[in-house]
Amino acid sequence: MNEASANTIAPRPRSGTGIWLDQHLYSLVSSLGRVLQRPWTTLLTIGVMAVALALPLGLGLSLANLQQFAGNVEQSRAMDLFLAPGTSPGRAQAVAVELRGRSDVASVEVRTPEQGLADLRERSGLGQALDALEENPLPTLLVVTPRGDVPQLASALENLPEAGLLQHDAAWRQRLQGWLGFGQRLAWVLAALFGLGALLVVGNTVRLDIQARREEIGVLQLLGATDGFIRRPFIYLGAWYGIAAGALALGLVVVAARALGQPLQALAASYGSSFALGGLDLLRAVLFLLAATIIGWVGAWLVTGHFLRQTRPTET
Amino acid sequence: MTVLRFENVSKQYPGGHEALADVSFEVAQGEMLFVTGHSGAGKSTLLKLIHLSERPSRGAVLFGGRNLLKVRGGRVPLHRREIGVVYQDHRLLTERSVGENVALPLILRGDRRADIGKRVREVLARMGLGHREQALPSQLSAGEQQRVGIARAIVGEPRLLVADEPTGNLDPTLAAEIMSLFASMPERGTSVLVVSHDLALIKRMKKRVLILDHGRLMDDISPEDLAE
Numbered sequence: 001m002n003e004a005s006a007n008t009i010a011p012r013p014r015s016g017t018g019i020w021l022d023q024h025l026y027s028l029v030s031s032l033g034r035v036l037q038r039p040w041t042t043l044l045t046i047g048v049m050a051v052a053l054a055l056p057l058g059l060g061l062s063l064a065n066l067q068q069f070a071g072n073v074e075q076s077r078a079m080d081l082f083l084a085p086g087t088s089p090g091r092a093q094a095v096a097v098e099l100r101g102r103s104d105v106a107s108v109e110v111r112t113p114e115q116g117l118a119d120l121r122e123r124s125g126l127g128q129a130l131d132a133l134e135e136n137p138l139p140t141l142l143v144v145t146p147r148g149d150v151p152q153l154a155s156a157l158e159n160l161p162e163a164g165l166l167q168h169d170a171a172w173r174q175r176l177q178g179w180l181g182f183g184q185r186l187a188w189v190l191a192a193l194f195g196l197g198a199l200l201v202v203g204n205t206v207r208l209d210i211q212a213r214r215e216e217i218g219v220l221q222l223l224g225a226t227d228g229f230i231r232r233p234f235i236y237l238g239a240w241y242g243i244a245a246g247a248l249a250l251g252l253v254v255v256a257a258r259a260l261g262q263p264l265q266a267l268a269a270s271y272g273s274s275f276a277l278g279g280l281d282l283l284r285a286v287l288f289l290l291a292a293t294i295i296g297w298v299g300a301w302l303v304t305g306h307f308l309r310q311t312r313p314t315e316t
Numbered sequence: 317m318t319v320l321r322f323e324n325v326s327k328q329y330p331g332g333h334e335a336l337a338d339v340s341f342e343v344a345q346g347e348m349l350f351v352t353g354h355s356g357a358g359k360s361t362l363l364k365l366i367h368l369s370e371r372p373s374r375g376a377v378l379f380g381g382r383n384l385l386k387v388r389g390g391r392v393p394l395h396r397r398e399i400g401v402v403y404q405d406h407r408l409l410t411e412r413s414v415g416e417n418v419a420l421p422l423i424l425r426g427d428r429r430a431d432i433g434k435r436v437r438e439v440l441a442r443m444g445l446g447h448r449e450q451a452l453p454s455q456l457s458a459g460e461q462q463r464v465g466i467a468r469a470i471v472g473e474p475r476l477l478v479a480d481e482p483t484g485n486l487d488p489t490l491a492a493e494i495m496s497l498f499a500s501m502p503e504r505g506t507s508v509l510v511v512s513h514d515l516a517l518i519k520r521m522k523k524r525v526l527i528l529d530h531g532r533l534m535d536d537i538s539p540e541d542l543a544e
Contacts, residue, residue: 018426019426022426022428022429023423023426026423215407216409216410216411218407219407219408219409220420220424221393221396222367222369222396222401222407223396223397223420223421223424223468224393224394224395224396224397224421224424224425225393225424226390226393226424227390229393229424
């Protein structure tokens with residue numbers, strides 16, 4: 001061994017932020033190295049997490065599309081109020097004005113018997129038969145688009161003295177809304193369950209990693225490593241798993257949407273609809289990635305916290 | 317100036333086993349001393365109390381005037397950074413290079429990367445390991461591994477260096493070299509406490525010796541008395 005060197009190097013004083021950043025960088029790089037060192041373990045963990053995350057994401061995306069479809073239906077939720085035969089055009093206009101003044105009515109369109117007959121002639125192909133009629137049997141129609149409580153408005157319209165027949169499909173719409181609400185809740189429940197599953201997957205992987213590095217952690221603790229220093233690489237490891245699994249889940253959903261989109265569009269076209277499967281916008285994709293990263297982060301944080309509490313020096 | 321003081325320290329483990337009983341002694345700054353005794357004498361417990369892996373059941377351990385009973389939770393790592401420990405089984409991180417192992421105390425302390433590199437190279441050169449910086453511990457001999465452990469313990473220039481049977485695995489020549497290195501530490505202001513049962517080595521070093529037996533401090537022999 002050499003004799004002691006006379007010129008020892010005195011460390012220059014550093015700011016707390018500098019030390020903090022340096023140690024985070026150290027943890028970030030070492031955790032990334034850890035991920036790359038064990039490709040199979042990493043791939044398996046990320047794969048399981050990605051599938052768990054893709055399922056609620058796919059369901060959520062399907063519901064969003066269904067809601068968009070339902071929104072279109074909602075837009076055509078107007079009520080048809082046929083006025084009693086003999087209601088004069090002037091009275092019909094007066095009723096329309098009165099209805100427009102209601103807070104639960106978005107708009108009222110008046111369709112005269114003449115317009116109705118012209119429509120019927122055009123759509124039904126019964127022009128000659130209609131010509132044989134001596135007088136127009138059609139009543140004045142008020143097309144009322146509701147705003148707010150539909151059943152209450154329907155009841156009010158039916159009770160108008162001028163009302164003849166009210167046609168609307170509130171029950172069907174209510175059922176659709178009910179199913180959509182249930183589907184949305186189901187998507188959230190599944191997201192919570194699968195999110196918890198993903199969290200447990202990360203937690204278990206990190207736990208195994210901690211077990212494998214138990215001795216190293218013990219040495220670091222003996223050398224004076226704080227809980228934060230020991231925890232940090234594992235938390236970054238969880239975050240890496242989360243972000244990679246989130247990206248893979250997004251990829252899986254995009255591939256599935258592409259696979260289903262074309263046949264669905266063809267199916268919709270056969271019903272005369274131009275419905276097309278919509279994808280995930282950039283903001284939602286980023287939010288999803290963020291959520292996946294947080295899941296990985298939290299899973300690792302919980303497991304390392306538990307481990308550190310167990311290995312803390314005795315306080316008695 | 318006193319670096320370490322044990323004041324009537326007892327340690328009783330759950331189950332009733334008393335590992336230390338009413339032990340009192342002081343270590344001055346820049347002093348080197350040995351602690352010896354048979355297996356089960358309480359040597360390991362004494363080290364654990366200094367290092368805050370355990371806490372005394374009675375009495376007080378003071379380090380730099382600070383009562384270690386009052387050092388709790390998040391302050392424990394800071395206390396440990398003031399002490400360099402050399403273990404008989406080295407406790408090196410097997411997946412990290414020699415340089416990275418030695419750098420750990422400085423990284424934990426938050427030194428600059430450039431300063432760490434220089435300091436690590438300097439200490440490794442002192443240990444005769446300048447050419448082994450990139451090697452993994454598994455590529456080193458037992459003696460080299462022990463020197464890496466020592467390098468890691470002294471790299472941060474701790475106030476107290478504690479060595480637990482540091483020459484247990486080494487041949488006599490290397491053991492003597494390491495002891496002479498320890499003997500040079502007090503010149504740099506570091507106190508050295510060596511736990512050893514190698515009586516021949518202890519006699520050769522002519523330093524103060526604490527003798528433990530069944531948890532009791534049986535004797536505190538000064539260098540002068542040892543010479544006689």
